[in-house]
Amino acid sequence: MSGYALTYLALIARDVDAVCRFLGGSLGLARRDLSLDGRAIPFFGIGAAALGIFEPDDLYLDEPRFPGVHHMALGTADPASTAAQHGLTVMEEGIGPEGKRFVSVDKAETCGIRTRFIEPLDLPVQASRVEKIDHLGIASTDIDENVRVFVDGLGCPLESTEVDIELRNVTESFISDKYGAVYHARPPEILGGLKGGFITIGDCDLEIMQDYDPANHPLDQLGEAVGNTKGDQSAVAKFIERRGPGLVHVAFTTNDINGVLQGLDAEGWRMIDTKGRPGGRGTQIGFVHPSNFSGGLLTHFVQHPET
């Protein structure tokens, strides 16, 4: 085996019920409530991994506890020795859901990504609107460092890298009834850009996003209509400014992006996109509005090109 696989992803929701209705009722994922220190925490099996939904004040989670993606737990039979083997500093050692042993490692050693090692969970999965977690979105200040930690250190495969650039092209035309037409184009101007890298953890990837050019100032206004590279660059820059690098969003794989987006829209979920738009790796993507979950939790769907 190369690297480690995602066992579960911990999400913090201001409105846990809404997230459970979304994942269970609307997406059709199998729910099982796992016991954790006397509490029942809703978990949803998805592909080879799971999603755990936590209240913002759940003490299983270390601070700060912002609504959104809190930590990822990678599976291993012996969490403590795995951390030691990779020279990672253990910040906490304890018992997680279903009595599984876990350790959490210093996020300063994992590029701000809160990472735990845990004994694998065995959760049921069922047919649903999504196939699996596609990726975990990561805001990064240095992709090379992410590669050193997760690829060189933990042995996870580097799936692909890419650069996304948004360009402005301006053409001026002077059309005279006597002097004819004069056209000239100015040199393209880079409006924004992201460097991206995908690192595989089991049946999903980490999607590392780094501002292509920090001197290229982010937009003030976000969330206006349809997204674009400049908007994504701005979102990453602003996330890092507020919370530092780390986990930003979670994306689900579907083979019918427009069907899922429109179906959820029809069921009354507020959607940022109701139609797929271009994403990385030749995909079509579409976002769910975080307001459905009282804010903070950003999710989107991904459809890969047919191969």
Added chain:
Amino acid sequence: MTAPDLAYVALVVDEPETSAAIFEKDFGLPRQDFSCGGSNVPMISVGESALAFFQPNDPFLGSDAKKGVHHIAIAASDPEGAAKDSGVAISGDASKGIDGKTQIALARDATCGIRVRYTEALGLPAASSDIVQRIDHLGVASADNKVAREVFIDKLGCVYESQQTDSEVETISENFTSDTYNYIFHTRPSELIGSMRVTFITVGDTEFEFIQDLTTNVEADEARHDAAGTTRGDRSAIARYVASRGAGLHHIAFKTPNVVESLAKIKTAGHRTIDTVGRPGSRAALIGFMHPTMIGGVLMHFVAREDL
């Protein structure tokens, strides 16, 4: 009706003496001084017309004269008769103007914001230099070029020269370049970010350049003199000018054999320029701006182009 001759263009500047000296010394154009009311008015011959320099508070200009291109005067042997024949409303009575010549003003609101006067000819010699051949055009911030044609062609007898539409279109493209997956690029619909209609109407040996901002869905940009202009910037300048001062005379342009050389000569003479190289202008020209501080508040540029 014969096409009108342009007697002179009145410029309002901080210091008429200094400005006239620059035209005489640095542009190499002949100067002649006239009395007008109680003041001395320096005049510079340019092509078949002339420039007259005034201070803002000169009573000859009437109230509220601001720095810039103030008025134009059309030569007529009988100014009062010519003004009446035009059918355009007259403002005030005939009076004595430059060199005691009879002159009379048309109502500004009847002439697209341009202050137009008729005057008896001043008899200045024609002149040109290696920098300035003649006035290429008088830039006008226009609210409606259709009305400009009706007034200046149909009523005042000027001749239509040409019309053009300038547009600046922005197209955004996104490029996703992966080391593993195919290159993806997509382009969003183009957007019009600035558009102007420019109508040239001949007066004397030059033209009015009526510039009308056609952009209705984009706010005008802030003024900036630090960068070479664009259609978007020019239309913003016109929109701001019309909003703050109303429609009317905006700038003056001089025909020159070579924009780059002329800008360089002006710089060598110690003046500021906005451009150091030519950029595309109307009528398939190359244009280059001098800084408005050079002639105490008048916006001026050079034009190099082939006559058709």
